[in-house]
Amino acid sequence: MEMIYSDMASIDKSLALAGFLQTFLRDLILPSLLSLFYLFCTGSLFFDVVHYMLHRTDKSSLPVLRSLARIHRFHHLYFTRHMKFDDRYLWRNLVQALPLELGLQILGTALGYVFAALVTPAGLVWVPRSHLWSMMGIQIFRTTFVMLANGRDSNHLVYKTAPKDPNWIFAGPEFHALHHVYPDRYIGSFIKLFDWVWGTAYSFRGKRFVITGGSGAFGQAIVAELEQEGVQSIRNLKFGVDWDHHHFEKAIAALSACDVLILAHSTEDQDADCNSAVQLVRLFKQNRSFGETSPTLPEVWYVGSEIELLPSFGNEQLQRYSQSKRRFLPHARSFFDDPDMLYRHIVPSSFRLPLGTVIPPAGWAAKGAMCWIRRGARYIPVTYTGIAYLNYFKFMHWVPYAQDTDKS
Numbered sequence: 001m002e003m004i005y006s007d008m009a010s011i012d013k014s015l016a017l018a019g020f021l022q023t024f025l026r027d028l029i030l031p032s033l034l035s036l037f038y039l040f041c042t043g044s045l046f047f048d049v050v051h052y053m054l055h056r057t058d059k060s061s062l063p064v065l066r067s068l069a070r071i072h073r074f075h076h077l078y079f080t081r082h083m084k085f086d087d088r089y090l091w092r093n094l095v096q097a098l099p100l101e102l103g104l105q106i107l108g109t110a111l112g113y114v115f116a117a118l119v120t121p122a123g124l125v126w127v128p129r130s131h132l133w134s135m136m137g138i139q140i141f142r143t144t145f146v147m148l149a150n151g152r153d154s155n156h157l158v159y160k161t162a163p164k165d166p167n168w169i170f171a172g173p174e175f176h177a178l179h180h181v182y183p184d185r186y187i188g189s190f191i192k193l194f195d196w197v198w199g200t201a202y203s204f205r206g207k208r209f210v211i212t213g214g215s216g217a218f219g220q221a222i223v224a225e226l227e228q229e230g231v232q233s234i235r236n237l238k239f240g241v242d243w244d245h246h247h248f249e250k251a252i253a254a255l256s257a258c259d260v261l262i263l264a265h266s267t268e269d270q271d272a273d274c275n276s277a278v279q280l281v282r283l284f285k286q287n288r289s290f291g292e293t294s295p296t297l298p299e300v301w302y303v304g305s306e307i308e309l310l311p312s313f314g315n316e317q318l319q320r321y322s323q324s325k326r327r328f329l330p331h332a333r334s335f336f337d338d339p340d341m342l343y344r345h346i347v348p349s350s351f352r353l354p355l356g357t358v359i360p361p362a363g364w365a366a367k368g369a370m371c372w373i374r375r376g377a378r379y380i381p382v383t384y385t386g387i388a389y390l391n392y393f394k395f396m397h398w399v400p401y402a403q404d405t406d407k408s
Contacts, residue, residue: 035127038116039109039135044190046108047101052194055184071096076183078151083159083177083295085152093151102143109135162295164339168192168376178203181295192376201376204229207296210258212237212280213265218303218348221366222262229370233258239265245276248283255280256287260299266324274327277302278402281331285341299342301373302332306349306383309391330402333395336378344373345395346380347388 051072058069075097078089109132116127146153157173162181165174171188179186182203188195195201209226213219214236223234235254237243243251255261261284263277281300288298305325312319335343348365368382379395381388 031126032131035131036135036138038127039112039131040138041191042112042115043105043107043109043135043139044188045193046111047104048187048189048194050104051189052184052187052198052200068100071100075101075151076180079156079180081181081183081295083157083162083180085156085158090150094147098143098147098151102139105139106136109139159295161297164297164342165376178296196375199371199374202374204231206230206232207260208232208258209234209260209262210237210254210284211235211262211264212239212243213263213303214238216264216266217362218365219262219264221362222264222369224363225366225370243276243280245273248276248279251280252283252287255284258284258288259294259296260301262301262303264303266303266321273324274331277328278331281335281341297340297342299344300335301344301346302328302335304328304332304345304347306347306385306387306391308347309387309394329395329399333399334401336395337401342378344378344380346382347391347395348382349385349388 054069054072057065058073060066074089074092078086078093080086113127113132117125120126155173155176157177159177162177163174165172169191171190171192175186175188182205185200185203186195187200192201204226209231211219211223211234214223226234235258237251237254261280263280266273284300285298307322308325308329312322332345335341336345346369365382369380372380379392381392383389
């Protein structure tokens, strides 16, 4: 009997300890972590907003704005557009640019605390003042550590070519490296919220484009959009002239001298259509010129369709189109995860009916695609039906990798 009572007492103690830990975690640890995370995010977001303004006001008529922009410019002179350090600006980065960044983050954190206090009902304060001081202390400690490391923290790594960004929420060194390449883009310092809202997670400036299917409805519309974005050049590879399903030699020169390949062509020959798209991507990746080390990875945009998920409804022409698009999907999935290439899969709704009616206009689809791309998306649903959103789960989780295509 004594043994039974002893075992029951041990069980009671274990249950009491488990209850205590559960209560401690629920009532203290999680709220504290949430509060600190909120304060850190508000500080970072405030800095992101001001940071963007600093890159837009270097020629402002207001002396204060020009001075602040000039101070921040030292940071970009220290870590250059070539993603290398220039020690001539080390001291100015340490004593001017980094303190400015710290001051803006602290101010943003304080404003976040004030906002939380104003909107929280009396007696339900979830961001205590002690957390405000703690977060300010963390920010000061972090900046001090970065200064002791001569500004060479984990967000500033030397690259020849910025690698593919593995994060879609948080801004890591890959994302921040692109900010130094394109100083008015890729603004987020911790999370990418500002870039999602403002559309600054991509830059078209100075890039060279090659497109197949440029004479089609979507091809013409996407070219018109690109021409408004300050791209360096757009080359239209014409089927039967620059390439066909079996010969690609004439296209190699254009592919080797471009940054982005857009595959917008489509035929009813499913084997040739898929094989030619795969071959063009491979030739682009193999022949792209790195004589002047490019800061960005080779990039491919493929224009798919909601037919990747929708049934063909017994329509013979639609069946051939569906098979053509679906045959490419395993290769697309492999390209999507290729660490040496940035692949974007554009999935528009059908915008041309058999009778020639356009629903919606191809220009609408092109504008939608560009909107997503400016926000850093790699799977791009451009839909009025919603099917493209459902197709995302098929593309990401149900499509197998191609056996003959390299993947990560």
